[in-house]
Amino acid sequence: MPSSQLLFGFFIVALGMTLTPGPNMLYLISRSICQGRRAGFISLAGVALGFIFYMLFAACGITALLFTVPFAYDALRFGGAAYLLYLAWQALKPGGRSPFHVKNLSVDSDRKLFLMGLFTNLLNPKIALLYLALLPQFVDASGNVLLQSLALGSIHICISITINGLITLAAGSIAGFLANRPNWLLVQRWIMGTVLAGLAVRIALQARK
DSSP states (O other): OOOHHHHHHHHHHHHHHHHSOOHHHHHHHHHHHHHOHHHHHHHHHHHHHHHHHHHHHHHHHHHHHHHHOTTHHHHHHHHHHHHHHHHHHHHHSTTOOOTTSOOOOOOOOHHHHHHHHHHHHHTOHHHHHIIIIIGGGGOOTTSOHHHHHHHHHHHHHHHHHHHHHHHHHHHHHHHHHHHTOHHHHHHHHHHHHHHHHHHHHHHHHOOOO
């Protein structure tokens, strides 16, 4: 298992990325506001299955990669740092849009809601890079890489499902609250952008474990 320090570091990264608006959050909020909480949670179930696919794929792939390609760790490290900087810019750039400003969606069946949640996650570049570029930063290559990857992936899934579940539950109320409080959105963007940029610098400068 990873050390408590690595687990805490990964927890912070996973929490920060979960709270950063992306395709999954936009879709879940849109569904919850336009079609109700039940539709939002069915969509969330599809998103959860996508996380499991990514976790299993990344755990096996990272295990093989770190043992066969000498410079794979550095490539993943700098790729992860670059993506965190990109997310920081998306949060801080002028004219950022709140994920709670959604457009109307048509009413879909339970099956379509689940599949849309699944494919929205599988085609989400933020999740792909989290598992393939950021997760390896918290794996000790001298230990059992496969078990560590599965443990870290499970932590991320628990965080993401919990946060997105709460957002799905309260999407309508949050949207109404923020509609007349644009300053709250600005503060959230700056805090998140600063945290992500700091994490990017830390990952880029750290030595191989």
